[in-house]
Amino acid sequence: ERKKAKRRELIMDIARRKLRDEPYGDVTVESIAYEAGISGVTVYNYFGHKAGLLLALVEESDRSLTRRLIEEQAVLAHDAPDFVGYCADFAQRLRLHATGNLPKPVWREILAASIQSGSEEFGRSYRALDVALTDFLAHWARICIKAGTLSAAIDPDALADTIFQLQNARFQQFMSDDGISDLEIDRLTRRDFAQLSQLFAVGG
Numbered sequence: 001e002r003k004k005a006k007r008r009e010l011i012m013d014i015a016r017r018k019l020r021d022e023p024y025g026d027v028t029v030e031s032i033a034y035e036a037g038i039s040g041v042t043v044y045n046y047f048g049h050k051a052g053l054l055l056a057l058v059e060e061s062d063r064s065l066t067r068r069l070i071e072e073q074a075v076l077a078h079d080a081p082d083f084v085g086y087c088a089d090f091a092q093r094l095r096l097h098a099t100g101n102l103p104k105p106v107w108r109e110i111l112a113a114s115i116q117s118g119s120e121e122f123g124r125s126y127r128a129l130d131v132a133l134t135d136f137l138a139h140w141a142r143i144c145i146k147a148g149t150l151s152a153a154i155d156p157d158a159l160a161d162t163i164f165q166l167q168n169a170r171f172q173q174f175m176s177d178d179g180i181s182d183l184e185i186d187r188l189t190r191r192d193f194a195q196l197s198q199l200f201a202v203g204g
Contacts, residue, residue: 007036007038007042007046008046010036011032011033011036011038011043011046011047011053012053012056012057012060014032014035014036015027015032015053015057016057016101016102018031018032018035019057019102019103019106020102020103023105024105024106024109028050029043029044029049029050029053032053051113051117051122052121052122054106054109054110054113055110055113055122055125055126057101057102058102058110058126058129059125059129061097061098061101061102062129062132062133065093065094065097066132066133066136069090069093069136073136073139073140073143081140081143081144081147081149081150082144082149083140083141083144083149083150083197084193084194084196084197086137086140087137087140087163087167087193088186088189088190088193090136090137090140090167091167091170091171091186091189092182092186092189094133094167094171095171095174095182095185095186096182098171098175099182104174104175104178105178107175108175108176110126111172111175113126114126114127130164130168133164134160134161134164135160136160137159137160137163137164138156138157138159138160138161139156140160141154141156141159141160142156162196163193163196166189166192166193166196167189167192170185170188170189170192171185173185173188
């Protein structure tokens with residue numbers, strides 16, 4: 001089992017490097033297998049297909065981000081909770097973390113695969129990752145409600161889903177255009193959240 005785990009890690013490391021350094025279309029399962037010193041069949045046995053390998057890279061990336069978010073929320077909760085600021089910072093963290101692991105052209109393939117696969121495994125798994133991230137916003141909303149910086153009438157889960165879907169639209173806008181900077185998307189996202197904050201702030 002340890003050997004299998006190491007082989008899986010090796011495949012993912014090679015795939016991640018090649019996807020960063022080479023055009024997406026040039027990175028094939030066979031080219032990854034060749035560098036790993038194994039057969040293409042072995043890679044298929046681990047991941048099923050190229051999209052499965054992409055999903056595994058996203059899952060690994062999300063796990064590392066999730067660990068950091070858990071640690072940070074515990075610290076931030078002691079300060080005056082700022083829901084809008086946290087959501088904007090959260091959205092930026094997702095974008096920077098995503099592009100730090102894989103370039104925009106690869107993310108376009110991931111987003112396309114998540115839509116095209118619909119209710120198939122890739123689509124379901126990708127949406128499950130989004131749900132896990134949305135839970136962080138819901139948790140923060142509860143912290144803010146308890147602290148009195150959000151109205152107690154708010155449904156934290158519904159608010160978190162709304163916020164996540166909005167930032168996800170900006171995420172897709174960012175990934176779809178190589179000419180748009182994170183600074184510009186950050187400005188737009190913060191403007192979006194500032195407008196919404198007038199609706200869900202205490203007394204709003």
